Amino acid sequence: MITAQEALTRLKEGNARFVKNVNSDVASVIQTKRPELVEVQAPLAIVLGCSDARVPAELVFDQSLGDLFVIRVAGNVVAPSGIGSVEFAALNFGTPLVVVLGHSRCGAISATVDVLTGNSKIPSQNLHSIVKRIRPAVETLLCTELRHDHKALIEQSVRANVRASVEHLSSGSSTLENLINEGKLLVVGAEYSLETGEVDFFYEDYWERTRNLEAESNS
Numbered sequence: 001m002i003t004a005q006e007a008l009t010r011l012k013e014g015n016a017r018f019v020k021n022v023n024s025d026v027a028s029v030i031q032t033k034r035p036e037l038v039e040v041q042a043p044l045a046i047v048l049g050c051s052d053a054r055v056p057a058e059l060v061f062d063q064s065l066g067d068l069f070v071i072r073v074a075g076n077v078v079a080p081s082g083i084g085s086v087e088f089a090a091l092n093f094g095t096p097l098v099v100v101l102g103h104s105r106c107g108a109i110s111a112t113v114d115v116l117t118g119n120s121k122i123p124s125q126n127l128h129s130i131v132k133r134i135r136p137a138v139e140t141l142l143c144t145e146l147r148h149d150h151k152a153l154i155e156q157s158v159r160a161n162v163r164a165s166v167e168h169l170s171s172g173s174s175t176l177e178n179l180i181n182e183g184k185l186l187v188v189g190a191e192y193s194l195e196t197g198e199v200d201f202f203y204e205d206y207w208e209r210t211r212n213l214e215a216e217s218n219s
Helices: 004-019 026-037 080-093 107-116 125-142 150-171 174-181 206-218
Strands: 045-049 068-072 097-103 186-192 199-203
Touching: 004 045, 004 097, 004 186, 004 199, 045 080, 068 080, 080 150, 080 174, 097 150, 107 125, 107 150, 125 150, 150 174, 150 186, 174 186
Parallel strands: 045 068, 045 097, 097 186
Antiparallel strands: 186 199
């Protein structure tokens, strides 16, 4: 079985190829792999990403058919169905890595900021459920100087929302929490740049950070 760190390295290497426009020959790889995947799948990573059409995880990480278990929802928010999907892949396939993938200029983040700053209203109840999940990450930043800089507020809100989703997955499910504690699962956060194509893994190993903070507070 591939380890979480090995999976993370493969994603980073794949993204480097994507940025340099030297992606693998996906067509030939798919032709070879499709028959093998009829009966079984063994994705190396689970990606919880935004629904934005400009951020297809398989292309961004230069991975092929069957390599990624992808869950996409506007704003890469964590809802019960998303947690269940992550649990399903982790338990059934032994997938060792979860990547929460946000991206620059996220429409769901911008919409949430506009609602919280009084510049727009939520047009439907279903959209409200997405804004509701993003809202806590944005509200914290509105209490800082960022409230005076709309562009910077959006940029930092994207990252804050990724961090919130990482924390929710890491501590909001006893199933995932147990897998993390057993060293069988790693949950990390990342941001894809629409401008450059690069993925910045900026929030790795949340669980280890949490344990270190707890140890410090108890000392």
